[in-house]
Amino acid sequence: MILSTHVTRQLWVQLRLLPLLVLPAIVAGLATAVQGPLGAEGGRFVLGIGFALSALLSAALVGAAFADEIGSGAAAWLVVRAVPRTALIGAWLGIPAVAIGAAYVLAGILIGLAIPASSVQPVDPVAFAVVVAAAAAPAVPLTAAALAIGAREPARTTVLATLGLGAILALPASLIGELAVHPASGYWLVAGVIPADRPIAVGLQAIGLCLAVAAAAWVAAARTFQRRDL
């Protein structure tokens, strides 16, 4: 609890918590403003791309904040007070993940309000919630990967490397986008590229894959942080 409060305040004071909380809502608002009602295909495509970019930006912000925490000596200050390094990096993933989850709840509400009542297809609330959750989920493994980079590189390098990683991952994800379920399938569901005949199954599989990749990335981040001299 002490650690969670510390990380939350650290992110808030560095003005990095606010973007995590509002980016998806801004994306939802912009997509509506630019492309019209979200029931339309064009609007959904912009929304899917926007969510992917906001996840990448959020991950880069968290990775940079963690690199700053190490660079400023604040991580060392905690570690000499017997805070386990795994607990520290766990808090640095857990708090942003909760913030991102809350942000997508807000974005989901905005999207729900933007879908016109006269929409041709009625919205299934369960499927809608799963699709929004599947769109939120890729931000977690991306954040864990950014923490792994931030655990050994300074803030600026962390931002550039995270954005580069996103660009690299976008290529295979776009190639297999419609063919198989993968961690980024949530964006394809939102964009309407994957046929929405079974959104719950695809969405849940994508969430599961995201959590598995996030766990692997967090282990890599924790091992990197363990080996680092502070």
Place this chain on the structure above:
Amino acid sequence: MPISTPDALWSSRAAGMLRPAAVELRDVTRRLGDKSLLDGLNLAIPVGARVLLAGVDPDAPSLLLRIMAGLAHRDKGSVTLAGLRREATIPEGWARRIGYVGADLGIPRWMTAAESLDLAARLSGIDGPERQRQIDEWLRRYQLGAIRDRPLRHAGRITLERTALAAALLPDPEVLLLDEPLRAHSPADRVRLLSVPGGRRTVLIASRYPAQEAGLVDRVVLIRNGRVALHAPVSELDAQRLSLSLRGLTALADVASAPTDGDGAPS
């Protein structure tokens, strides 16, 4: 299995007679690239000693303190502080037994002085009215009242150093590790602030400027070629009419290059 020594034992007369080691380093080795900063270093420091760590390579003492604090890794060897052996996991009670102030200080600048002391106390397991009493006491002792409720980003280096030292001393640690401490303070203020109460407290100061630590230490350790080249009381420098400087320490190490015992202490 880490060995925990109760405070009562440390302060007992029997412990004083036995002179138990507050710090015990065995075969500590660390290479950085091609450079071997620590090469099988052995050192035992008795309880209550105030020791200056100096090095022919100025990075070696700082690295050694950071290894002791668990911030830097060692390639091999063992580190035992206040009876606690720090391996991959942190032994219970570590936060209350060991204090460390690094050159970077590390306190988040968005915190107030009171908040940083409060966080240090919470992490050390000090709760209830005792926590507030300790915070008030250390704010008063180090004259931090003016910055008590203001973020430390508004504070100068002197205030930051005092806050960092207060946060390290608040849990009443048995071993205090100071890496280039209080550089922004005048020599008189440094002596006053570092002359903290606690007869059983062992203090290790890593310094690039040994002369500035005069009056603070009663023993000196010189690290040369990754090993302890000298471990002697300060009085031996006086006896040889040598100054408390790197040159003086090196000269004394050359004079006293007679065989030493296994822990680097004078035989």
